[in-house]
Amino acid sequence: MSEKQLRPVLETSHLGIDFGGLTAVDEFNIKIAPQEIKGLIGPNGAGKTTIFNLLTKVYQPSRGNIMLDGKDTRNMSPVQVNHAGIARTFQNIRLFDKLTVEENVKIGLHEHISYGMFSGIFRLPRYWKEEKRAHEKALELLDIFGMADQADVRADSLPYGAQRRLEIVRALATEPKLLLLDEPAAGMNPSETAELMNNIRKIRDEFQIAVMLIEHDMNLVMGICENIVVVNFGKIIAEGTPRQIQTDENVIEAYLGSGKES
Amino acid sequence: MLANLINGISLGSVYAIIALGYTMVYGIAKMLNFAHGDVIMVGGYIAFYSITLMGWPPALAVLAAIVVCTALGIVIERLAYKPLRSATSLAVLITAIGVSYFLQNAALLLWTSNTKVFPNIFEKLPGLRLGAMQIAPVTIITVLANIVIMVTLTLFTTKTKMGKAMRAVSEDKGAATLMGINVNRTISLTFAIGSGLAAIAGVLLCTAYPTLQPTTGSMPGIKAFTAAVFGGIGSIPGAMLGGILLGVIEIFGKAYVSTQLSDAIVFAVLIIVLLVKPTGLLGRKVNEKV
Amino acid sequence: MDKLKNLKKSTKVSFLNYGIVLVFFIVVTALANTGHLTNSFKGQLIPIVSYIIMALALNLVVGISGELSLGHAGFMSVGAFSGVVVSMTTANSIAEGGVRLVLAIVIGALLAGIVGVIIGIPVLRLNGDYLAIVTLAFGEIIKNVMNCLYVGVDGAGLHMSFKDAASMGMAADGKMLINGPMGATGITKLSTFTGGIILLLIVLVVIQNLVNSRTGRAIMAIRDNRIAAEASGVPVTKHKLIAFVTSAAMAGAAGALYALNYSTIAPKKFDFNTSILILVFVVLGGIGNLTGSIIAAALLTILPEMLRKFADYRMLIYAIVLIVVMLATNNEKIRAFLRDLGKKDKDTGAKEETANE
Numbered sequence: 001m002s003e004k005q006l007r008p009v010l011e012t013s014h015l016g017i018d019f020g021g022l023t024a025v026d027e028f029n030i031k032i033a034p035q036e037i038k039g040l041i042g043p044n045g046a047g048k049t050t051i052f053n054l055l056t057k058v059y060q061p062s063r064g065n066i067m068l069d070g071k072d073t074r075n076m077s078p079v080q081v082n083h084a085g086i087a088r089t090f091q092n093i094r095l096f097d098k099l100t101v102e103e104n105v106k107i108g109l110h111e112h113i114s115y116g117m118f119s120g121i122f123r124l125p126r127y128w129k130e131e132k133r134a135h136e137k138a139l140e141l142l143d144i145f146g147m148a149d150q151a152d153v154r155a156d157s158l159p160y161g162a163q164r165r166l167e168i169v170r171a172l173a174t175e176p177k178l179l180l181l182d183e184p185a186a187g188m189n190p191s192e193t194a195e196l197m198n199n200i201r202k203i204r205d206e207f208q209i210a211v212m213l214i215e216h217d218m219n220l221v222m223g224i225c226e227n228i229v230v231v232n233f234g235k236i237i238a239e240g241t242p243r244q245i246q247t248d249e250n251v252i253e254a255y256l257g258s259g260k261e262s
Numbered sequence: 263m264l265a266n267l268i269n270g271i272s273l274g275s276v277y278a279i280i281a282l283g284y285t286m287v288y289g290i291a292k293m294l295n296f297a298h299g300d301v302i303m304v305g306g307y308i309a310f311y312s313i314t315l316m317g318w319p320p321a322l323a324v325l326a327a328i329v330v331c332t333a334l335g336i337v338i339e340r341l342a343y344k345p346l347r348s349a350t351s352l353a354v355l356i357t358a359i360g361v362s363y364f365l366q367n368a369a370l371l372l373w374t375s376n377t378k379v380f381p382n383i384f385e386k387l388p389g390l391r392l393g394a395m396q397i398a399p400v401t402i403i404t405v406l407a408n409i410v411i412m413v414t415l416t417l418f419t420t421k422t423k424m425g426k427a428m429r430a431v432s433e434d435k436g437a438a439t440l441m442g443i444n445v446n447r448t449i450s451l452t453f454a455i456g457s458g459l460a461a462i463a464g465v466l467l468c469t470a471y472p473t474l475q476p477t478t479g480s481m482p483g484i485k486a487f488t489a490a491v492f493g494g495i496g497s498i499p500g501a502m503l504g505g506i507l508l509g510v511i512e513i514f515g516k517a518y519v520s521t522q523l524s525d526a527i528v529f530a531v532l533i534i535v536l537l538v539k540p541t542g543l544l545g546r547k548v549n550e551k552v
Numbered sequence: 553m554d555k556l557k558n559l560k561k562s563t564k565v566s567f568l569n570y571g572i573v574l575v576f577f578i579v580v581t582a583l584a585n586t587g588h589l590t591n592s593f594k595g596q597l598i599p600i601v602s603y604i605i606m607a608l609a610l611n612l613v614v615g616i617s618g619e620l621s622l623g624h625a626g627f628m629s630v631g632a633f634s635g636v637v638v639s640m641t642t643a644n645s646i647a648e649g650g651v652r653l654v655l656a657i658v659i660g661a662l663l664a665g666i667v668g669v670i671i672g673i674p675v676l677r678l679n680g681d682y683l684a685i686v687t688l689a690f691g692e693i694i695k696n697v698m699n700c701l702y703v704g705v706d707g708a709g710l711h712m713s714f715k716d717a718a719s720m721g722m723a724a725d726g727k728m729l730i731n732g733p734m735g736a737t738g739i740t741k742l743s744t745f746t747g748g749i750i751l752l753l754i755v756l757v758v759i760q761n762l763v764n765s766r767t768g769r770a771i772m773a774i775r776d777n778r779i780a781a782e783a784s785g786v787p788v789t790k791h792k793l794i795a796f797v798t799s800a801a802m803a804g805a806a807g808a809l810y811a812l813n814y815s816t817i818a819p820k821k822f823d824f825n826t827s828i829l830i831l832v833f834v835v836l837g838g839i840g841n842l843t844g845s846i847i848a849a850a851l852l853t854i855l856p857e858m859l860r861k862f863a864d865y866r867m868l869i870y871a872i873v874l875i876v877v878m879l880a881t882n883n884e885k886i887r888a889f890l891r892d893l894g895k896k897d898k899d900t901g902a903k904e905e906t907a908n909e
Contacts, residue, residue, distance in 0.1 A: 056783055082785035094780035096773045098840075106766075107773045111785045113766050117794065120765025121758050127765065134766075174785050294681040342875055349882035351680045352620055356835060359622075360874030363828065367868035487685060526696040529689035536682055537674050 007070060009034050009085075009178050009210045010055070015064035016234075017054055024050050025234040028064070032178060035204055038212045039225035039242075043254055047234040048214045049091055052180050056088050057081045069177055083111060085177035089167040089184060091214070097156035101147065104155050104166055105138040108173025112137075141169050144206075145199060160187050165196075172203065179203070181213040185220050193217060197224050222246070230254065265395055266517050267510065272401040272470060274509020275408035279463040280486030281493065281501035282415065283456030289432040289496035290452045293351065296358035297338060299483015300365035301457050305331045305464030306474050307369065310378055320383035327461040335457025336450055343453075344446065362480070369476035377475050380468035400469045407462060412502050415455075419498065428452060432496060481525070485512070488532040494545025503543060566760040569843055570753065576850070577749045592857060600853045601748035602810035605755050607833035607849040608842060609802035612759055614831070615840030616768065617795035618775030619676075620684040622827050623691025627800040628807035629698055629822035630667050631660030635808025636736040636817065637729050641705050643740065653742040657751060657808045664804020667694070668797040676792040679778075691827055698819035703730040735818030736811070743813040751809060755802050759842065762798065771795045832870045835877050 008031040015028040025047045032038050040048050053059045055066060057078045066073045068084050076084065087108075096104050106113070113134045115126045142148045145165040150158065158166060164184060171179055184200070185193045197220055204211055215221050221228065222242040230238040230245060232254040238245055245251055280302060287295045305327040312323035342361050346354050387399035419425035430438040431448045439445055467482060468474050485508060493504025508528060515527035535542065559567075580597065583589045606628060613621045635656035646652050671690045675683055702713045706726030713720040717731060730736050762768045770791045773781040782788055811817045833852055837844025856866050880886050 058779065058783075078779075078782040079785055079787050082783060088783055090780065090783075094777045094783075096776035096780065098776055099769065099772055103769055104773075106769055107781065107786060108784050110766060110770055115766065117762070117765070117767045120767055121761045123761060130766075170784060294685065342879070345879055345883040345886070348884070349878075352614070352618065352839075353878050353882040355620055355681055355684055356831070357875050357878040359828065359831070360871050360878065363867060363871035364875065367871055371864060371868065484685070484688065488689070491682070491685075520700070522700050523696055526693040529693050532689050533674065533686055536678055536686060540678065540682065 007034075008032055008067075009036075009069055010212075011067040012055075013065045013067075015051075015054060015061055015066060017050065017059055017062045023234060025054065027235060028054075028231075029236070030229055030239075032210050032212060034177075034210055035208055036210050036227065037200065037204055037225050038210070039221040039228040040212055040214045040231065041216075041218075041221055041228060041245075042231040042237075046231045048231060049182060050234070051231070052088060052182055052214065055081075055180065056086055082174055082176075086180060087171035087174045087176035087178075088180035089164070089171055089182055091182040091186070093160075093163050093167060095155040095163055095166060095170075097154070099155055100151065101142065101153050101155055101158065101166055102135070102138050102151035104170050105141055105173050106134050108170040109134050109137060110174075112173075112175065138173070141173055144172075144203065145169060161192050164188070165199075168199075168203075172207065176209060178210045178212065181211065181215075183214055183216065185215055185217045193220055196220070200224055264392075266513050268395075268397060268401060270510030270513035271506055272404050272509070273513060274489075274506035275404045276463055276467045276470065276505075277482065277486045277489045277509050278408050278502045278505025279411060279459055279466070280482060281490040281505045282411065282498065283459050283463075284487045284490040285493070285495055285497065285501040286415075286428075286452050287456050288490065290428055291343065291449050293343065293354045294358060294487065295343075295453075295456070296355065296483075297361035297365055298456065298460060299479040299481075299486070300362050300369075301331050301334060301338075301460040301479070302464040302467065302483060303369060303474075303476060303479030304334060304365060305461030306380065306468040306478060307373055307378075308461070309383075309465045310380055310468070310474055313381055313383070323383070324462065324465050327465055328458045331461035331464070332454045332458040335453040335460075338457075339450055339453040344449075362483075366476050366480065373476065375475060377473050380472040380474050382472065383465070383469055398470075400466070404466045404470065407466065408502065408505075411459065411462070412498065415498055424448075424451060485528055488528060491532060491542055492535050494542030497542070497544045500542055500544035562760075562764050565843065566756075566764070569756055569760065569846060572843065572846055573749065573752055573756065577746075580745065593854075596853060596857055597745045598743045598748050598813040599810060600850050601745070601752050602806045602813075603830065603833065603853050604846050604849040605752055605806035605809070606803055606830045607837065607845040608755055608759055609799040609806065610830050611834045611837075611840065611842060611845045612762075612795055612799040612802070614834055615838075616759075616763055616775065617771050617792055619679075619792065619796075620687070620831075621796070621799070622684050622688035622824070622831070623671075623694070624687075624799070624803050624830055625822040625824070625826035626691035626694035627664040627668060627803035628810065628826070629694055629819060631657075631664040631804025631807030632811035632817060632822065633698060633701070633703075633730055633736060633807075633819075634663040634804070635660035636739055636811050637703055637710075638808075639740065639742055639812055640727070640729050640736075640738075641710065649740070649742045650744075650747065653744070653747055653809075653812060656742065656812060657805045660808030661801040661805040664807065665797050665801035667804075668800025669793070672793050672796040672800070676789055676796060688824065688827075691824060695819055695823055698730075698822075699733045701730055701819075702728075702732055704728050733819065735816060735820075737816045739812060739815050739817065741813060741815065743809050748809055751805060755805070756842070758798070758802075767791065767794060829870070832874060836873055839881075 010032040012028055012030055016026040017024050028051060040051065042048055050059065054061050057073065057076055068086060071084055073081055073084065096107060113130050115130045119126045139148045139151060142151060147162065147165060147169070155163065155166060168181065168184065185196055188196060200211060201224060225242060228240065228242055228245045229236055230251050237250045237254055238248040280298065283298050284295065287293065308330045309323040309327040312318045312326045313320060318326070338361055342357050343354065346357060384399040384403055389399050390397040390402055419429055427443045427448050428451070430441065430443055431445055435445055464479070486505065489504040489508040490501050492508055493500030493502070508531065511531055512524055512528050516524040519527060584594065606624065610621065610624050613619055638659045639652050639656040642652050642655060675686050678686060700714050702717050702720055704711045704720050704722040704726045706723040708723065711720035711722045711726070717728065770786045771794065773786055774788050774791055778788060833849040834845055836852070837848035856863065880890065
């Protein structure tokens, strides 16, 4: 038990990727402990989303290793990485627009619904049993964000904030060990953001999972992250607790530097 | 053997000219202009009637074909494709298929399905003797036209302002807009150039294979798209390379394997290329943005 | 009645579709029994059913899976000719025509499904326009191959050749089954309207139950957003393949039903134009809308028979239909305009259903 708690959920070493000769991410080394909430911040274009894409194998790394719960993900596809325990949301929301809210969550549950194509076509007892279970599970998950009453609404007709929340529920449904959130608070007002913070903590505690989030809202990042990694130009420039990060000279430099440009 | 090779290069040069139209439009508007092949057919008919009905000299007939096809290309783009700029590729492709069918069936009503025999417009030009072999003037002109068009287009896209704008739009529409490039006009221009080239290809194709029907353009059109993919979609030298290789493969397939299966062989090439090297011989890989 | 209200929308649509097919069957049978059907219309019944099945099968790929197949006539062709061979070779051993029809349809579906797997595995790794053009290429290849396929049967069994009839080495008393570009001749008509309707209902059950299951949900999720589907742990190629192969098998079944309605059938019948015709049914009926496919396929098969005067304009009109429907459903301005129009209708009390996506 104690050994399991010591082993990081995710550990990367010398992770990097090049695009056409340009190095986008380099020497990215982090460890995420079980049930840790980690922040990944940095100026625009620093490579944060690229790091998420590397961890979930949307991009194959040019070099380095990703160990997920002790397993090497070297030869894994995005699907296998998800099965191994990483789920994510997207900066530019990617829902299944023409499916309902409930169906979106059921896609997250896909691997955990156990009946085959033929049970489905011939409506065998197994189909009814498993669909009922999936229905209940989906509503239960939606209820975390108080969205159960919108289960039959088409995903693309949800307001923006609700779409972001649905992405989190769908990711949770895959039963991950590590949840990657790409700008979960983007486009939310302060009260929605505050509610989101509570919910992220609640999710971590209830599901006992680790969370890593990219976010520009510093109140949110400093408020809920136990540890923060700061990247700039694809490299880690600082790492530590919110308090340490706030006073780190490299970080101030990076943010002020980018501030001048914009 | 040599005769087949020359025939192949000649046919391939026609494919190459058609393929240029596909490759430019695909590179810039990111769409498969399924109706491109049928513009060739229209070019063929315009040239045919200019010569036989109006009694115009061949040069003027070719010019008329170019003018009509260029205008047709711009009109098609305006009416059918421009309203779908933000639609899914599925919707755009189905529309393009609709346009292709529209052109074919409009031609059928206008000009009937009777096969027209295209006049040999290069009759008076001398051929070339190569040992015991006679190379037809149309072959020489086709190959020359292909080279001239290739060089001109390459110079146009690298040296002129309009050409550079086209390249910018194909790289990144959003950034091009920010740079002050009129994306819609650039796309229109691309369609105009592609369709004008289709007219030339139509005349060359009909002179080399002198039968003209409303369906004349569809098969060469699809094969030329194959050539564009083969060479690497978006690449001008790729279109030329792919076109010539495909022409040679087709003629050799006809000569040494089976006449009936020659189309099947050409399509098999497309399938193999897409599976082994989807970016084609000279194409570049583009990463999807996430 | 309350129970009916509580049914899910998808379930209601499913039952509506079964209902439409059954009503069509009952009305046609009643008209036929009372002698109200013209012979030309009777002759159209099995083609209508076959085309409805084709439209449903193609809609599974285009509407549910979101990929454009331009070669579905090829699968129809495989099903048609394998069905013909099965029905003719079993003519002596199986007396009952109905059994031979079922056997022909099953084998036709199976072979078309196998060809679907062979084509699908490489093709489905591609996406968008490339996938469409490669299915077109495969459709042409199938047509080319069928054009030089010779099959005959004699005392020693089946003979096959891709060159000519003579090189099959068939005994002199052998029977020609498929004769290259001439196709199959001397087919015994086995297809019946009732048989066609039963097949259609089976196809509907399979598609609708598939769509409303875990597998179908995954197929639609991949259609809506491939990257998000992968990130949610849904394997992409497997599900695209399921949709494609199921569709191919259904097209094969439709092909067998279609071919066994005629005494001769040539490979030319299943060319690119046929693939486009079926696409027109799907587009006009509404991409992803099964009810629409049924109605569009039936109407567009019946109407040209009734409007022979306009036969010359038929394909031109189909072309315009493709363009106009696509512009109307995909252009934001036109869609907004249609929505406003729909609202006004509702305000004035008209009970029109909202436009389908």
